[in-house]
Amino acid sequence: MTDDVTDEILTPESTEAAPEIPLSERIEAILFIVDEPIGLVALAAAVGSPVPAVRQTLETLVEDYDGVGTGPRRGFELREVGGGWRLYVREDLDAVVAEFVGGQAPARLSQAALETLAVIAYKQPVTRSQVASIRAVNVDSVVRTLLARGLITELFADSETGAINYGTTDALLQHLGINSLDELPPISPLLDDGADGFDEGTIR
Structure with missing residues (x-):
């Protein structure tokens, strides 16, 4: 049955x-x-x-x-x-979005966001996939957070691949208390191997 x-x-x-x-x-x-x-x-x-x-x-x-x-x-x-x-x-509607983002209560960035922001600051213009390769982790959500906070911006799209290249904004300079990116400290002393820039796997 x-x-x-x-x-x-x-x-x-x-x-x-x-x-x-x-x-x-x-x-x-x-x-x-x-x-x-x-x-x-x-x-x-x-x-x-x-x-x-x-x-x-x-x-x-x-x-x-x-x-x-x-x-x-x-x-x-x-x-x-x-x-x-x-x-x-x-x-x-850019002004509406900017006003909303600017009115949000500031919050501390996570370690992942700080590391991603550092890569973009020193390597700009840089694509999301390049940042992900350097940090060896997925950075999609972190990039969205940095965009929403107004610390990075979309600079241009690659004419061949369509990949968006990111860079930092004046808001980051204000937060750091500097006038230009030229005032950022040299990156090589901050790396264990003394490399002149970020290589794949440097930031994790």
């Missing part, structure tokens, strides 16, 4: 296929977490859909976020930069 019931449960006719998540939702999920523009082919691979379908969906999302048609305009936009796609806050 038990075997008959088990067989009945396992037959394809008695199981319902899980509904497929819409392509637009899958694309939005990936765009929400990437820190750098993601290429069309890489995005298509991430969501498991053909490139033409992904491109068409991206174009539809651009119009949706821009309020084309009956929907309202969103506070963010989807842009293609350096051959990749990424979500950005709209330029005319």
Whole structure:
């Protein structure tokens, strides 16, 4: 009796296929977490859909976020930069974001944030992957924290890879009490091997 019931449960006719998540939702999920523009082919691979379908969906999302048609305009936009796609806050809302970030109660940076900030300060312009290689750890969340605190900024996107290059801001100079990056102490005396700069694996 038990075997008959088990067989009945396992037959394809008695199981319902899980509904497929819409392509637009899958694309939005990936765009929400990437820190750098993601290429069309890489995005298509991430969501498991053909490139033409992904491109068409991206174009539809651009119009949706821009309020084309009956929907309202969103506070963010989807842009293609350096051959990749990424979500950005709209330029005319920069002041709103800056005011919010500036009004947050200051908090001490973690050791990981301080180490990441040091790498960016001495190596700028530098990409997130380069910083991760030097520190030998994932730095995505730390970079987002430093951006939100206004201590680093996106300088430019690499024309070939689309990778964002980061640098420090005037806010960091104010916190350090210096006028320019030239006043930072030489890095070589701070390293055990006396190397003139950061090598892979130096900061952990």
